[in-house]
Amino acid sequence: MNYKDDFPMLNTGIIYFDNGATTFKPNVVIDSMDEYYKEYSANAHRGDYDISLKVDVAYEKVRDKVKEFINAKRREEIIYTKGATEALNMIVEGFFANILEPGDEVLITNSEHASNILPWYKLAKNKGIDVNFIPLDETFHITLANVKKSITDKTKVISIAEITNVVGDARDIKEITEYAHSKGVFVVVDGAQSVAHKKTDVQATDIDFLAFSAHKMCGPTGIGILYGKKELLEELDPLYTGGGMNESFDSISEVYYKDLPLRLEAGTQNIAGIIGLGSAIDYLNSIGMDNIYYTEQQLSRYLIEQLSKIKHIDIINMEPDSGIVSFNVDGVFAQDVAVYLNKYNICVRAGNHCAKVLKNSIGVKNTVRVSLYFYNTKSEIDKLVELLSDRDKIMKEMI
Amino acid sequence: MDPELRREIILDNYNNPQHKGKGTSNYIKVNTNNSSCIDNIDLWVLFEDNIIKDIKFDGEACAISTASTSIMIKELIGKSLDEALRFIDSFEKMIDEEKYNPELLNEANVFDEIYKQANRKTCATLPYKGIIKAIEEYKKRR
Structure with missing residues (x-):
């Protein structure tokens, strides 16, 4: 499905992976x-x-x-x-x-x-x-x-x-x-x-x-x-x-x-x-809530599958039941990853995501979070994965 | 400044930050953080007779904040309070795109184009917010 006709924000050239924070609004x-x-x-x-x-x-x-x-x-x-x-x-x-x-x-x-x-x-x-x-x-x-x-x-x-x-x-x-x-x-x-x-x-x-x-x-x-x-x-x-x-x-x-x-x-x-x-x-x-649920499952599985192939990426939650995937890039502060991706118009969240006490459980204070919604696409994920696959490029362009 | 050189200096200070560690009880300790992001740094500052004798820092922060802290510490150690305040003032003016004295700032000039990334300005100034707090605390105790 292509939702570009429904959402003005999907026509801005931005790849939006921060749906846990808020979502785009349809016309x-x-x-x-x-x-x-x-x-x-x-x-x-x-x-x-x-x-x-x-x-x-x-x-x-x-x-x-x-x-x-x-x-x-x-x-x-x-x-x-x-x-x-x-x-x-x-x-x-x-x-x-x-x-x-x-x-x-x-x-x-x-x-x-x-x-x-x-x-x-x-x-x-x-x-x-x-x-x-x-x-x-x-x-x-x-x-x-x-x-x-x-x-x-x-x-x-x-x-x-x-x-x-x-x-x-x-x-x-x-x-x-x-x-x-x-x-x-x-x-x-x-x-x-x-x-x-x-x-x-x-x-x-x-x-x-x-x-x-x-x-x-x-x-x-x-x-x-x-x-x-x-x-x-x-x-x-x-x-x-x-x-x-x-x-x-x-x-x-x-x-x-x-x-x-x-x-x-x-x-x-x-x-x-x-x-x-x-x-x-x-x-x-x-669209149908079951359809939305199914689409997100497909997308998050695909994202995890692709990110798992990258050695310098540490995925925090390998088995999400939703469209939320948290990870870190080896040796790069979460915020720097977000700044780097922003240069390519990709929006992700860096931080503790208002769940400060979680660090007691996962031992990591800050993560990069991708939160998907049904209007995200595999090709958007491909773009993200491509940008994350080159650690030297991240180090070079994050500042 | 040549962009390659600028990047190299920032990355070098990020990957190998100088003066990382914790101070002892004779240091003044301050915390500095950005409410809008996740940078969080503790500074320990040792003053003696209006001179900054030593600074150490610890915490978690992005490349810009970490590098800015490392550079600031190197530049401020050994300076008198007046010299330090002039340095800080010049740095803040540079970030705010006001008239400033680049000759004062030495290595800290690497942040002379940070104004182009609005969301990074607070990262570069983070340690400066901290050192100002420490100086105020020292003046109060004196």
């Missing part, structure tokens, strides 16, 4: 946002005139699209947020801060993104909960055996990414959740790297909370989703109060909030972003 997404700003630019929930009603309808229609996209049971389980980070903070601060007691334990892993570590660390500092780590095996995967070993009487929450952003491993969320629930443990899933890349089914996995961002799935920046089971969201304290989320407020003792989902959406939301997210979901569905 359908850009156009739908433009259309909102140009043709019915009004606020939502203020339906006294036609264009505002049109916004209301669009705003709620996207909620239904998201519900179907992740197979949630109810539309009020879908909450608009700024992104996965805000959603995770809402889950931790709005829900768990109110039910966890000092000494209660949250289990995460060494390969989580900062957004799924720091809110818990903050809670640990403020509330005296413990944050412990489920050990990873030698290929950086979580095994059910290690989950079983890690859960104690104190464990109340497991909070993990479905796919991690440095080593690209996929977790068997269904299996983990089934066991966790049998022990009365909540499961929070960071879907930032997974929802865009494989079919998500929150009913099949039975997870309690899910967070993800639109911009990593061909949608706009500044919009994301918090999913939670209805009975749990009912208990989630709004971090923000204000317009749009209240029923009435005649006095301090007479403040009434709206029902879900609006109760958790204070203030004017990112309406253009929401509309763009709706178009992104339509677009991904038109």
